[in-house]
Amino acid sequence: MxxxxxxxxxxxxxxxxxxxxxxxxxxxxxxxxxxxxxxxxxxxxxxxxxxxxxxxxxxxxxxxxxxxxxxxxxxxxxxxxxxxxxxxDPRPLLGLDPTKKTIVCYEYPDKAQDNGMIFFKYLVDQHRKHFNIYYIISRSSPDLKNLAGYENHIVFYKSPENIEVVQAADVLCHTHSSSYALPFSTYRTEQFIQEKHKIFLQHGVTGSKDVSSIYGKKLPHPFTNLFVVSSEREKNLIERDYGFDADEIVVTGMARFDQLITERSRWLKRYKNRKKILIMPTWRPKLDTYPDEQFMESDYYQEFQALITDERLKNLVMDNKYEVSFYLHRNFQKFSHLFHSDFVDVVGQDVFTVKELLENHHVLITDYSSVGLDFSLMHKKVLYYRPPVLIGEDNAGESTDLLPGDIIESREALMESLRELKMPKRFKRNLSHIYAFDDTKASKRIFEAMQHHFHL
Incomplete structure (x- = not known):
């Protein structure tokens, strides 16, 4: 099987x-x-x-x-x-310093390209003298190259050291489920994870999509103990809809935005004249369990397949020398082979990281994905493509003036919006309502909040 x-x-x-x-x-x-x-x-x-x-x-x-x-x-x-x-039969393997607290960071077991990796590097660079710091990743991960120079702080997923470092951990820093820390999940290990201090670094700003069923508090076994957010608006949302108390939510900004803001000017100069468009929709619950044939019958597949083969988009591409890429969410990557186009490049997840895709494109078309904020913080244009057939029950119904781009409800309107590739100034002015900071100190704020909350 x-x-x-x-x-x-x-x-x-x-x-x-x-x-x-x-x-x-x-x-x-x-x-x-x-x-x-x-x-x-x-x-x-x-x-x-x-x-x-x-x-x-x-x-x-x-x-x-x-x-x-x-x-x-x-x-x-x-x-x-x-x-x-x-x-x-556990026994010491890593030689952990018993006088230091142990902090463990991770994303998906095969990933190192998001807030977990960025925060881990900050911890090693700034605090390795005072803490045992480790990152968990699978031995076969293509993202190992992103951790070059930090090999002494890597523990391989499913290794004996994986068990040891999680057992010793004082804090688990996770971007998705905290259970990814261990190589298997059972009643015993789930109870074990619940006893640990956990901080949710997130992998995107919450707002466009209601994910409270996944990331809600859910007593008596809360999803996490400290929830990182990027603005007072987001904090109020998490407190109201996700069940966390105000003192369990910290407005610090996201670790990966430190790097994004640092490199923003370089990116804008380097790619100023680039005409590359990225179509990057998020996933839908339940659809990820469908076999290929059933997935192809879904409105999701039919709408995006129709978009990347639309003759009007093809004419725009040819007339303006645009380049268009289509990239599915990780949970839908197994369906990439079902999408085809003679003028849009369907990109697999092992070809580029999400960071590289966002960096190398000038316009983003998404539906609800939180990467829209990452893109807008680079002062690049975002379009939220939401035809009626794609509106789901998990849409949080956020105020449209909090989005860093226009909501587009038809392919005709989308084609018209693509005639201009620059980010409108009104969206640049609104960014502070979505992300409260314009500095490179998010990792520092996260560490200080974690240190205070968990008495490290």
């Missing part, structure tokens, strides 16, 4: 639903195959670690669990034998 193409040292997001069915040879009864019920408060959930040998190098964790609708599902997680042995 793992498949031949599965990379064992990477994170495996596959979920297997368990169904029950039977047939009688003499006569058909029904083609319906029911899901197996599994109640959330069932005591068997507390015993969810079932280890089986996979091969000489790996064991596999078979973890049953109850879904939101209380149906039985399971995950299969390959883990190196040496890591399983360490998990059962």
């Amino acid at each position: 793992l498949g031949d193409r599965y990379t064992y040292d990477a994170f495996n997001a596959n979920i297997y639903d368990l169904l029950f069915g039977f047939s009688i040879r003499e006569m058909p009864i029904s083609g319906f195959i029911p899901r197996i019920r599994h109640f959330k408060n069932h005591p068997e959930l507390l015993n969810d670690e079932h280890w089986l040998p996979l091969n000489e190098q790996y064991d596999v964790l078979v973890r049953p669990y109850s879904t939101v609708s209380e149906r039985l599902a399971m995950r299969l997680i390959p883990v190196p034998v040496e890591t399983v042995e360490y998990y059962a």
